[in-house]
Amino acid sequence: MSPPIFWRATQTRVIVILAALLGLACFADPAHANPPRNPGVPASVAIGQSVTCQPVSTTRPQPVLPKGFTERILYSGCLNQPTAISFNASQTRVFIAEKGGRVWNCDLATPTCTLIADLSNEVCNDVDRGLLGIAVDPRNDGKIYVLYTTPPATGACSGNVLTHGRLSLLTTAAAGTTETKILPPAGSGNQTWCFFYTSHSIGGLVFGVDNRTLYVSAGDGASFDQVDYGQLDTACGDGTNLPQGAFRSQGVSPYSDGAVLRITNPGSTTQSVALVAQGLRNPFRFARLPGSTDELYIGNVGWNSWEAIDHVTVDGQDFGWPCYEGWSPGANFAAAPEPDYQNTGYCGKFAGATAPFYAYAHTSYISADDSRGRTCGGKRNGGGPDQNGSVISAIGFTDDTSTTYPAQFKNALYFGDLLRQCIWTMQPPNNVPQAFARDLQGGPVDLKAGQNGDLFYVDLVTSTIRRITHN
Template sequence: MAYRFLAFLLLITGGLCAQELPEDFYDITYLTELDNPMGMTFDENGRMYVWEKKGVVRVVDTAGNLYPEPLIDISEEVSNWKDHGLMGFTLDNDFLANGYFYLLYALDLHHYEYYSTPEYSPDSTVTWKPTIGRVVRYRADPTTAYLRVLEGSRHILLGETIEDGIPLMYEFHGLGDLVMGQDGTLLISAGDGTSNGGPDTGGDEYGTMASEAIATGIITEDEDLGSYRAQYLVNYNGKIMRIDPETGDGLSSNPFYRPDAPRSPQSRIWAYGFRNPYRIQVRPNTGSHYPEDGDPGTLYIGDVGNGAWEELNIATAGGLNFGWPMMEGFGSHWPYINEPAPANQLHPNPLYGSGGCDQAFLNFKDLYVNPREDGHRVPSNPCDDSVPIEGYTVGTMPTLQWSNARWNPPTRAQVASFDDNGWYKGLNVDAPESSLEDTELFDGFSSLAGVFYEGDQYPEEYHGKYFMVDFSGWIKVADFDDADQLHSVKPFHSNAKDIIHLALNPADGKLYYISLEGTVHQISYGGNPPPVAKIQAEQFFGPGPLTVEFDGSASYDSNLPIVRYEWDFGDGTTAEGQNVEHTYTGTGQQSYTAVLTVYDSLGASATDEAVVALNNTPPQVNIISFQDGDRYPLDQSTTLLRLEAEVADAEHADEELMYEWRTFLHHNDHFHPDPVDFEHLSFALISPLGCQEELYWYRIQLTVTDPGGLKTSVTQQVYPYCGDPFLEWNELAGAAAEGGVNLTWDTQLEDSLAYFEVQRSPDAHKFTALGQVAAKGNGQYTFFDDGPRRGTNIYRIKGVTENGAYRYSNPLRIGYPEPLAINVFPNPARDAFTLELLEAQAGQVRLELLDEAGRVVLEKSWETDSGAPFSERILPGQLPNGAYFYRVTNGAQRHYGQLILLR
């Protein structure tokens, strides 16, 4: 893991990428000023539209410049956490005439429940809770050249209510893509919404938040099927939907359309049986122009595998079943084949109640068969082999599969074939029997579909070819004939690092791709690729007068010599030459932006910038709340890792510094970034992931920037603890005493335990360390906090082993110096609870209810009279059962506690 992380730090992130492309092709960094972009598309004039995960769509002109204002910003409505956010965006086929565009995003439940009410706060959001995916249409204003959204044009097409959206019940495998068919219908893809920790057939065992989803109405009890929701036609998970862009209804030409319920999942579903169809593409020049024909075009679908096989699927018609979770690739998916399948309540067993048959419904495996070379078998009723099943489905096999590079060696890529018994099997693409030409074996990590090349900038041999993508960093060129038969797969780009989306600009005929790091790359052919400018110096800061020896020798050009180096030092002076020296003078702290522009022999140019800080030094940063290599527990629910650092800056106070905490969940050979956290003292949410077949760990990065632009970044990692239990203890106890708070705890098991760290928080989220108690082997421990805050104190103990594994005690709430003049009752509460203050200290009372991870899930405020008693009955709405923390603010007084909901 350490080696992979080091390799990550050494990646080339700017300028011209390593030239792992055919001759005369080149890859340049086109755009960098983006915040976690998820994808891009182009209008017919070549203007680029990039959607960012937080809920913002940016527009880029044809010269590569960002317009200062976004097309739209719906970040208040978007739930942006883990793999959720604004995931899909598409322009209408007639966008330049009608201005319509469409968004697919995870819905923030705070916005859903409280927008336009006094309880709404634009800064509040709900995360780590089940929610839904929503599809909305907007219209761009033609009077602004389609650069601003038209006020009042919002129209929800799918997900108007919590019961009608795409269920999102896990941190991954949620929303996919959004494209428009040839016939003007909208096509939407969604993952199965479950964990990959094991064979999820329902419930919460593997981390899927099914119980909460049922309690809030996101799914019904019959939909609690785990990955089998991909097979269930009353649910959107694991499906591709097709809807009318005007109404959001399903189309009468859809395969499972119900005239009595046009907005039902059955009416909207186009294809099913997917694990995670993260990217989809409609093949150009296929399909009808008329929705009633039921032919939006041929869909090419990148279905991300579970660890064995990555798939490219082709849907030439509606109603096709691609087999997940019974199938992965061309073979049975044994974790699910070996487990009983749940009942499909759309298919009552006609033999139930007769002849001793006690199976009320047919299950999903009963209803699925694979095709064979000579057709397929007709499945029999499990209660009587002589009775055929009606309404079964025949699976559709992948067009191409390739092995997961980590979990399914050796390297293989396969097309469909049949064994001697007529059953489907995979045939290596380099086998003579495959009939593919000049195709070598390959593997990858995540199939991401791709794009058909319809431009004219590339050589003729690429016209009409399918450029397919894998997150491992390759782009390959696949040759499909008009009947969607594959003839070859050839390498094209082997170093498209962390690629997540590929698009074609119809105006300039070039391919563009986005990397997970947030940069847009352009792939061009011929002409003169620009050089790459690189500024280097031993030091960019120091006391004045400051002499900086600028070095431009790292600049390069892929095909021509660099003939001129121009320097603008940012203080009104300039110079020329590869290596130059410049002295900055002045008093006080000043920052200058030095710019290097390099030119090749044909006049192509590029620039690089560096900040020079006079009389300034960068911050010194050390993360102190955990050690690099610590190991988090898997036997506790999601925990909060304290994020605290020692930061020293010789020239600036701490409040003048900007902190940026970034948390990355690493999963095998890719990672999932969390949004930036700008708090100085914060926390990271650590899920109990790891110690299974797949690798998980967390990378925490802190960057501290001073007002002069100097910054320092440090990174530490935590890994799952996979060993035997090392600590067993009773609950932490304590009470207020004279001058402080007494804490006690005792242990029954200590194995290699080094120490206990005592932590305190005012709100159960932002803990600080009070001190350490050395471990002594089983026994009783005490700690006296001689400086508790007046009011609520929440304590917890962190037990740490010699090798960095840790485990937390229960949180303990103690009021100091005496019980608070506030009461929340009954506790546990059922249908409602009451907030009571003996005496209000100010004219407004505010209540916030937070879940165990610190996310505000309920907010209310009331006007009252200072000095008067206060009482209010509160309804918890759709909140699921469980433990919550409450925070009551009344003037300068803040009170904290825990509330249990049991309904």
């Protein structure tokens, strides 16, 4: 089974961290718990206060990278569980979201970060929940959109409790930072997302090619431990009108769970919301294809057998979860029926599914190099390809601005698996991956092209931001 991101990382080091963020099916042993605070992180920082991170350094030991590439650690010792990054338009600064609710504005010329917001009192930070998405307005560095899980109406945010999601706009100015609630709007009694379990919460944020449209993702809100068609509880309207649970991703409820939404003119009087894709288990991270298109590539975190990349080309595509998952190589790579949910008897209500652009089985290596070297999950002295589990935890594109990256690594799709501790690359429409970075110190939970067209990633395990350059 693929475990939730934030409470299982590897068998050896960070067993309590990772699995929950992506809502993977659980392993039986790891405790649901947040990892300890990075001891180098200041315990208390005021809004507007700057902190100095450790100097930029070269990762030791280096991950296995293609010739000419080097990984460097940009920000270390000053962050606590970073989850996502977004660059300003000039790519001189990077904005960083922490799982607990803090937002930083960091200088790319010096390892200095300024705290611009602390939403910790508004964020449910528990296992898979937290502040997980961030996107800087490409037209205005002073506007930062954030996506987070909200606490229950009463009681502590811990374990299985009713939570929701919120998209907000942070506006920074000399007088400070203000928050405007975008979705749902302030005062609205209608919730956009509903979650009960500690995983499959909200996901990521991506701007469209027009720099005005915002895309937002969320998981299905269902149990990741067992088959959930609404019979397990009465939260989110479950238990009354079956099927619910994971079937919320099929639009059977008022909530936009297991879906990607498009928000036009977010926060304005002309704001509109439309469904872009549904039938997704946990679209924790997704990316827009570079160029003049709003085609999206979604890292869809899997159940017991598969991790997938789904390709959105038109509105309303249905990727089939929970009735379909992964692909059937023997059936011309069509979407494969998901036996656990097919056996519920409810899948006859829903028609077909769009097959993944790419999928990898938990029982398989991802590239030929992985298989030969027993890397990216497998132990060199034995063990299967997902010795520690599998989870597609990050996905992103580079663009064509790099003057140093070889052609095959520009305008390329990259995806990472936190538990296999590797990053792979391919160039759509080619969907044959090759290993790019192996033996990472931790694991990626966000991948973005940044300054000079280089690939940057967030390492949740080590609470660092890293950059991969080419000589």
